[in-house]
Amino acid sequence: MKKFNVVFCGTPDFSVPTLExxxxxxxxxxxxxxxxxDRPAGRGQNLQSPPVAEFAKAHKLxxxxxxxxxxxxxxxxxxxxENIDFFVVLAFAQFLGNKILNMPKLGxxxxxxxxxxxxxGAAPIQYALLNGDKETGVSIQKMVKKMDAGDLAISHPVPIFEYENGGLLYTRLKFQAALSCADLIEDISKDKVTYTQQDESFVTFAPTLKKEDGLLNFKEQTFEEITNRLRALDPWPGCYCFLGKKRLKVFEIEKHHSTLIPGKTEVVYNQILVGAKDCTIRLKFIQLEGKKACLDSDLLNGLQNSKEPILINGDL
Incomplete structure (x- = not known):
């Protein structure tokens, strides 16, 4: 059977299962x-190859x-x-110009x-969680110059489980991406690829996230919105607020029966409580700048000799 000449474009570890x-x-x-x-990395700033390059070198590609x-x-x-049949592009971090898009026989x-x-856009996994979606998926599109706007050759829905954060969903989808690519190859080999145009009326975007996106605004965000943000931005960039002038990373929250006004902070029975937009929440598992991650009660025990009041985000 005929082999297809393929060029693969990708960069991070997410791309490696598909390359494999x-x-x-x-x-x-x-x-x-x-x-x-290769980029300088680590304390020594030694050159480090991207995961895709490491795999290619190890397997003499x-x-x-x-x-x-x-x-x-x-x-x-x-x-x-080189008589290229098609390109496969996954998390490449570069746009392809018209010369490349028009080069392979099949696109x-x-x-x-x-x-x-x-x-x-660049952060679909995180935005699905930020939005509280119950389902995401893997799509394979025939590329055009406009970002992510090509006709769809593959569209596989994937459920999002309640326990999943950004890191867990990332890991699951990088293997689903490889499985979807296998389906594409089968369709190509049997000349059974069918394309579906994207409906532009349903377009939404997932732009690149920044560290500042992790800042929690208790006054404006509901418990559900904060929970979704904690899931989506774990492990990067993570969610945080400020205890006084120090950054306080927030890993786990829970609802509390108190009725604090949005943005108000209170310590009750050795628990740190903050008023969110729709309820009072406890900052249950946290990490103060310069300290280890711990329960709020353990942090408070360590701060018991401090004369400063416990104020979150300036106690808005």
């Missing part, structure tokens, strides 16, 4: 793996690293002579972790 699938698939011949350059693939004229000329396929057109 491609590298072992009997119908796939990987012509090149394209990823970002042809590798090309670049900051911007669209500017690599000589390499692109070489690729044009460029991007794997995206939402049911498109919902949550186009």
């Amino acid at each position: 699938l491609l590298s072992t698939h009997p119908l796939i011949n990987i012509k090149y793996v394209i990823t970002m350059p 042809p590798l090309f690293q670049t900051e911007n693939i669209n500017k690599e004229a000589d390499f692109l000329t070489k690729l044009e002579n 460029c396929f991007n794997i995206h972790t939402s049911v498109l057109p919902r949550f186009r």
Whole structure:
């Protein structure tokens, strides 16, 4: 049976299971793996390869690293002579220009972790949790110049479990992405790929998250909104508020029967309570800047000699 000449573009560990699938698939011949350059990392600032580059080197796959693939004229000329059937793109961190999009016979396929057109952009996993969705998914679209707007070749719904945070869902979806890619290859091999246009009236976006997105605003956020934020931003960037002038990371909360006004702080029976928009919550498991993570009661015991009042976000 004919093998397909494929180029894979990806960078983080999320991309590795799909690259591994491609590298072992009997119908796939990987012509090149394209990823970002090595970066200084750690205290010593030693150069470190992206996970995709590490996998490619370990398995002796042809590798090309670049900051911007669209500017690599000589390499692109070489690729044009490689008789490429299609590209697979997953978490690449670069846009592909028209020259690349038009190069392979069957096009460029991007794997995206939402049911498109919902949550186009860089952070679909986190936004599904922020929104309190019960379901997300994996979509494979035939790429066009407009971000995440191509026709869908694969759309697999995936349930979100109540216990899942951003890290757990990330891990599950990186393997689902590989399974969905396997389905795409099967469809291509049987010439059974069918495309569905995205309905632009249902488009929503999931832009890149920043550290500041983890700041909790008890006065404006409900218990459910705070809970969703804790799940979505775990492990990165994490949620926090301020106890006095020190950052206080928040890992776990629970509802409390007290009736504090939104933004008001109170210590009751050695528990830190804050008024949210719709109820009073206890900051149950927390970590004060410079200290270990612990229960609020343990933190208060450690602060018992402090004369400063316990104020969260300035006790709005």
